[in-house]
Amino acid sequence: MDTDAHRLESSLWVGRKRYRAVLNGWHFSWTLLDKQNRDRKTVSVPVSELIGVEEGQVEFQPQKKVTETDRDFTVFSIKRHCKGGGSGVFWTLGRTQFYCPSRDLRDRWVTQLRNALKTHSPSRPHRLLVFINPFGGKKRGRKIYHSLVAPLFELAGISTHVVVTERANQARDHILKKDLTGFDGVVCVGGDGMFSELLHGVIGRTQQEAGLSEHDPTVTLQPCDLHIGIIPAGSTDCVCFATVGVNDPVTSTLHIIIGDSQPLDVCSVHHTSLFVRYSVSLVGYGFYGDVLAESERYRWMGPLRYDFSGCMVFLSNRSYRGKVYFLPADSQLSSPRDNTRCFAGCHVCSESTERLFPQSDSISHTGFLYSTQYSQHSSPWEGEWETVEGEFKCISLTCMSSCCPRSPLGLSPSAHLADGTADLILVRDTHPLGFLTYLHRHTNSQDQFDLPFVEVHRVKAVRFSPPPGEDEAEQLDDPDSGGTVMAEDDGQGETAAGGDWTGSAQHLSARVQERGVVGTKKRAKRDFLCGPCCRRSPSVSVWNCDGELLPFTEVLCRVHGQLVRLFARGIEEEFVTCNGTLGKKNFKGRYITHT
Template identity: 45%
Template sequence: MSPVPENCFVPTSEIIAVEETELNKKQCNTGKWQKMAKPHAFTVYYVKKARNHRWRCSDVTFWCVDEHLCNQWIQALKELLEMQKSRPKQLLVYINPYGGKRQGKRIYEQKVAPLFSLASISTDVVITEHANHAKDNLLEVNINKYDGVVCVGGDGMFSEVMHGLIGRMQKDSGIDQNNPKAPLVQCNIRIGIIPAGSTDCICYSTVGISDPVTSALHIIIGDCQPLDVSSVHHNNTFLKYSVSLLGYGFYGDILKDSEKKRWMGPMRYDYSGFKTFLSHHYYEGTISFQPAKHALGSPRDKDSCRTGCYICKKSEQQLAEQQKECGLKYEEDEEEWKVIKGKFLAINAVNMSCACPRSPKGLSPAAHLADGSADLILVRKCSRFDFLRYLVRHTNQDDQFDFSFVDVHRVKSFQFTSKLSDDNESSVTDIGKKRFGQFCRDHPACCCNIANSTWNCDGETLDSSAIEVRVHCQLMKLFARGIEENCKDEAACSQSSVEQLL
């Protein structure tokens, strides 16, 4: 065997494939191989880690004169790969051809499918024809055939697939999703996200970058990242699940406005964001929440959730003990509720940091992916200038919660009711709209709004403003590993090697 030019190390868990290499005449006639009668070779494809959490498929070819030895190596490496039991062999793929910049199909065909085929993963591919196609399909498909489901699209597409899978699990287990206290059954089939949307917050917050090749490689090597999921109810009726942002006020209003501008693509959020910022509407309501006493961290922690996070591990242990002791039990409301009334520019509840390219640290940089809690951020009425200062901190390193008008609580459940109840809202809005647009009748310039805002639930609007939310610890799993600590030595990081393998 020949030594490879670089000196590096690759764990077997990060080998993508091993293949016998056909050597062409030109290759055989170069360097020292010229002297060999008939060289044999095999190629190892492996994950090469680059900057900013980006992964690439790299390869190294090993040459050898002895055919038998060469075959033994191929065989041994293939056996090692066979032992990686968490790797998927059969995947169900849904592609939204209209998400983001409408590149989903091209991204999958050019960047992802060749890697899946290299890793000997079989796929059944469905190109969605309408909204809810993937979700409805998942309720009836023979799911046991697959080791995972992949969605190619944005957060909305992920949400569809998640609703399909969680809904399917509850249906198969006879759980009534309309009961807000129902103990939901965990979903063990993993979801992989190939980012091709406008925000791609779930991918970015769980992998550290929004990059289709990186995500495809995480799927191939069979990574697993559990994820908290919030259930959202109104009057004992199930509305939606959420994994990233539940936002009322600012983010709800941006979403509502931006839906009319879908043709603009991802730019719609900048346009509606600017418009919503200028409108500076605040909303009156009451928020009640149960603090997450079981959770070890706090939203003001300096450390963020990273691969192998001990806080999320602890929650996993607590969950396992709880399930061992009581099985699936209906949630009791014995814990204290805190109540806050006020005028809010934004109410944001996040199950994860919500980091995305627009906000690399996210709305709550210390939120955990799998600790069974959400961070509830209350932004009270303040001046436009102060609100701008707050928004700017979404984009830089400064502490977003270090403002007198911002409060943050780590919670396991919460409820919100607007001062205007949902039922009488429509009549008030109609009168208001007819005479004075949507602004306060008495003070047209005061920015208070006689209509309710809308909840933004992972990028989709909810119909009710009064909602009841409960966080379900680690309800589902992704093909991801959380964000890895930054490689201190970037040079070493990009120089992985196979030498020690031999």
């Protein structure tokens, strides 16, 4: 036996085979020895990918079953699987049971492995606040959590407080108002709508505590410390898919347990002096807005409603006039047509961290670097705005690729999760076959931007104006509201940074919600009069913001680089080696293999 504070080496048995096991800094490995003590096959597990170390013979299928013995210990770690066909990398719980020649040695291994876990995985969560939407997706949220997720949290020693929601926005309000002391993260069990609740809660809470107004689009918002975890259990789990690569509750749970951390760009949507909503995936006008509005009538169809509504809206062959203003991002850094993809350890995103937080000199409690000195009022509008006017089939803005099972490469395959930019896709009016070609290319690897009526720009901000007099929601209940997006304080303290904005924010949110209802009612009436295959096409569409309809047509969107962090690491780039093992790129960009 060879041992010091950080290293332990000895012979161990796995089943009837003898191994030389080594715990060496960041790795635990065991090498099969033959009768002549020659090395054979080595299995190596990074300490960061250990889930737990238990005394005795411990089974987990998925409930824990312990057989107490003096000389055994069981190691649980992450095991990767690939179901083929580009379906992504799934993680499951790997289990290896070791037998030691003495009890003393067994105790040393258990102690040393547990110490290594503490030392080398400091960002693991200890306590989580979990929200389950019992009605999301196929209504299996509770079952998924209790049968697949909770036992893994218990094995990893993570304590939880679980809230089964009883109404929409309960999770958001809980995060905004309740004491969150002691929690290292918040987790939702549900779909994109539940994620959005957590996103709004976490960002809102962080700005409240920093005394910043979410209404002012020029304010640099405070990045959020509290991590968000997503256990996919909705009908659309686009954010999970785009940040993990698969929609699988066990894979996501394991990412949460090991404290993975993926920064995410967030787009804030404003209307005049009002903050309206945040988006990470899609702010879409025209086709995607109409599909969402149409799908509301067919909720009873479940996830199929989007396909059905998609067909209806496609057949209606609508297009909409408007003016799009955008602030281009630095084209030297990356481009939406550079054929790259944002994978785990993406260097474009890592370099963006240095650009977004240039004087990173403080470490938050979660161990991540944030600047203490960046200006909260430095102008975000540096650069020349460009304008495109015309008639559009759809206008989409996405901070990430927005890939999902429906579209494996997404709305913008080369977009990055955390580069501080979004991709603006403008699809001009065209004949139905052309638009169908554009849509169909989302489902295969053909370039959807290589079409004469499509343009794509990498941007930092976007503003949209419908033709004059067409913002119907705006005219509806507020004849005084101006048409300027970057409005000044209207004198009621609504946009005043530093004032008592929390109260007015509530008032504003109420107004946004109220207008949403009125706007939606009016839209329903309009849709009744000119339905999908209608007599008269409406002149304005509606914005889809990550699956929610917005009550305003005129909007300003600003990208906030790396505003939140998820318990994820981005999509792992997979490949299968000639001997059938699965490989991936590690954080340093090197390929490693796993059995």
